[in-house]
Amino acid sequence: MGKTLTPRRSIIILDFGGQYAHLIASRVRRLGAYSEIRDPETKASALKDAAGIILSGGPQSVYDPGSPAGDPKIFSLDIPVMGICYGLQWMTKALGGEVKQGAVKEYGPMVIEKVGSGGTLLEDCPQRFTAWMSHGDEAKVLPKGFTKIATSKSCAHAAIADEVRHLYGVQFHPEVTHTEHGQEILKRFVSLCHADPWSVEGYAKRIGEEIKASVQDRRVFMLVSGGVDSSVAFTLLNSVLGPSRVQGLLVDTGLMRSDEVREVRFAFEKLGIRNLRIEDASEEFFAALKDVYDPEEKRRAIGETFLAVQKRVSEEMGLTHAEGWMLGQGTIYPDTIETGGTKHADHIKTHHNRVEAVERLIERGLVIEPLKDLYKDEVRRLGEELKLPHDLVWRHPFPGPGLGVRILCAERPAALDEWKMQNAKWEMDSAVLPVRSVGVQGDGRTYRHALALFSGHPCASTMDVWKLATEIPNKVSAFNRVLLCTSRSTVADFVFTPGFVTRARADTAREADHIVSEEMRAAGLYEKIWQFPVVLLPFGLKKGGQSVVLRPIESTDAMTADAVRLPEKALKSMTERIMKIPGIDAVFYDLTSKPPATIEWE
Numbered sequence: 001m002g003k004t005l006t007p008r009r010s011i012i013i014l015d016f017g018g019q020y021a022h023l024i025a026s027r028v029r030r031l032g033a034y035s036e037i038r039d040p041e042t043k044a045s046a047l048k049d050a051a052g053i054i055l056s057g058g059p060q061s062v063y064d065p066g067s068p069a070g071d072p073k074i075f076s077l078d079i080p081v082m083g084i085c086y087g088l089q090w091m092t093k094a095l096g097g098e099v100k101q102g103a104v105k106e107y108g109p110m111v112i113e114k115v116g117s118g119g120t121l122l123e124d125c126p127q128r129f130t131a132w133m134s135h136g137d138e139a140k141v142l143p144k145g146f147t148k149i150a151t152s153k154s155c156a157h158a159a160i161a162d163e164v165r166h167l168y169g170v171q172f173h174p175e176v177t178h179t180e181h182g183q184e185i186l187k188r189f190v191s192l193c194h195a196d197p198w199s200v201e202g203y204a205k206r207i208g209e210e211i212k213a214s215v216q217d218r219r220v221f222m223l224v225s226g227g228v229d230s231s232v233a234f235t236l237l238n239s240v241l242g243p244s245r246v247q248g249l250l251v252d253t254g255l256m257r258s259d260e261v262r263e264v265r266f267a268f269e270k271l272g273i274r275n276l277r278i279e280d281a282s283e284e285f286f287a288a289l290k291d292v293y294d295p296e297e298k299r300r301a302i303g304e305t306f307l308a309v310q311k312r313v314s315e316e317m318g319l320t321h322a323e324g325w326m327l328g329q330g331t332i333y334p335d336t337i338e339t340g341g342t343k344h345a346d347h348i349k350t351h352h353n354r355v356e357a358v359e360r361l362i363e364r365g366l367v368i369e370p371l372k373d374l375y376k377d378e379v380r381r382l383g384e385e386l387k388l389p390h391d392l393v394w395r396h397p398f399p400g401p402g403l404g405v406r407i408l409c410a411e412r413p414a415a416l417d418e419w420k421m422q423n424a425k426w427e428m429d430s431a432v433l434p435v436r437s438v439g440v441q442g443d444g445r446t447y448r449h450a451l452a453l454f455s456g457h458p459c460a461s462t463m464d465v466w467k468l469a470t471e472i473p474n475k476v477s478a479f480n481r482v483l484l485c486t487s488r489s490t491v492a493d494f495v496f497t498p499g500f501v502t503r504a505r506a507d508t509a510r511e512a513d514h515i516v517s518e519e520m521r522a523a524g525l526y527e528k529i530w531q532f533p534v535v536l537l538p539f540g541l542k543k544g545g546q547s548v549v550l551r552p553i554e555s556t557d558a559m560t561a562d563a564v565r566l567p568e569k570a571l572k573s574m575t576e577r578i579m580k581i582p583g584i585d586a587v588f589y590d591l592t593s594k595p596p597a598t599i600e601w602e
């Protein structure tokens with residue numbers, strides 16, 4: 001994108017490396033104020049026009065060598081600053097106070113008690129409220145000018161303030177929904193900042209001018225995936241530049257959701273958008289995935305095939321960048337940050353919108369990403385404003401490699417050594433499944449086993465089952481997932497069959513996914529769930545048999561997630577219908593949160 005036309009007075013979030021910087025930024029926007037995320041080392045001189053600064057949490061101790069530190073001059077800019085968790089500790093240290101390891105590490109919900117009225121920041125909170133804590137260190141000696149405004153049982157300085165300089169700190173996380181009155185605390189801080197107002201409607205107006213300024217007299221070529229982001233970006237470009245200056249390409253990979261291609265084409269046609277070429281490249285994708293078992297190898301094979309198809313079609317259509325064309329992308333704000341937009345955010349994955357070839361085009365000013373400042377919920381609101389169909393705008397996020405990462409591939413069964421079970425016992429029948437899947441622990445990825453539970457009520461997710469889902473991975477490190485078998489109540493001998501991605505497996509995965517979407521819509525649950533991967537596993541009750549995993553997810557930003565508790569009726573009906581798909585021998589319900597598991601299985 002070209003330069004922003006008008007400078008914005010934003011609330012800047014300095015990202016000290018926690019998982020929460022995005023959550024803070026999107027909460028602040030929902031309160032109607034502009035907010036953006038920056039590196040913690042950003043110089044005070046570059047922040048002097050900010051309306052306010054929030055210092056995020058982070059996993060380190062301020063005394064760790066190499067732990068992130070900001071520019072202490074930000075405290076002399078005469079703008080409100082609020083430190084959260086690590087942010088409070090760094091602020092304390094930077095202003096001459098003292099941080100020490102607390103007597104007790106606090107994780108989870110804690111009761112916070114205000115001191116007096118709680119000052120400006122906590123004025124709207126009751127005298128006692130529950131807040132989410134996650135810290136080992138705490139401020140022991142406060143810097144000059146600060147007073148404590150709240151305490152907790154084991155943290156004397158749960159919240160602090162220097163009301164004269166408008167500097168605030170909270171040891172807990174006001175941005176997470178588990179903190180009662182967290183929203184009121186953020187609202188109080190935001191109201192001190194007088195940031196420029198933020199709204200999707202205002203954004204839509206301004207972005208039109210920005211698109212025209214950066215495209216000038218060129219045309220835009222864009223890959224449309226069928227997902228929400230690229231569909232909204234493509235529609236926006238069409239409405240601002242007119243269809244004669246935009247060309248879309250939808251590559252049918254053979255790994256898409258049921259009826260996806262037809263629905264997307266129909267949605268655009270209804271809006272009068274006909275400049276979308278559809279290229280069936282499924283044969284090429286299946287050929288590239290033959291005999292590929294490793295998840296990262298699969299991603300690479302899919303990514304490279306995409307690029308090859310894009311290159312071939314753009315040459316065929318005479319669309320090369322040298323001839324007055326730009327590349328359009330549906331990149332949204334979290335995508336730019338996850339790929340190292342800020343240095344200290346946990347690096348989860350390299351987004352396909354930031355591969356090397358695209359980075360080179362970005363450097364040459366040949367990429368336009370009209371949604372790159374928006375969060376998913378904002379993209380959806382913009383999509384509705386552009387009159388895209390409701391069902392398309394509210395579709396669950398779908399990974400770039402599509403069903404490719406939901407068809408688990410393995411050459412050999414994964415055996416688990418007896419000793420790894422560590423004599424663990426639980427009061428429910430269980431079986432170690434012959435496959436492993438990806439999980440997260442700390443900042444790293446794990447590749448571990450899944451344990452299936454068999455209960456007398458296979459479709460009722462009882463308290464016992466949920467308790468075991470948390471306990472087992474904590475107790476036995478060999479497991480990062482716990483599932484409930486919903487298709488049977490007794491243990492079976494599962495038979496493994498080697499498998500990679502084929503058209504037949506993609507068709508089976510697509511059918512199961514379609515059943516799940518239909519059932520969730522019928523139960524009125526589809527839009528209440530953030531994402532619902534349906535995963536195909538290479539084992540069943542006989543050679544060649546397969547199994548299906550249901551993975552309904554509740555999340556705000558995909559960084560952390562919980563498994564959704566599905567009602568028995570919906571679970572039963574989905575299971576029964578999936579069991580009728582030829583070759584499916586078992587259905588499982590994934591109960592694990594992220595961490596220790598990830599959302600996808602690969």
Ligand code: XMP
Binds near residue numbers: 531559602
């Ligand atoms: P995990 O499995 O890491 O997923 O908990 C987090 C979010 O990222 C999506 N995901 C991907 N999206 N390309 C994508 O475009 C990928 O290779 C990919 N892998 C995971 C996943 O669906 C979830 O929303």
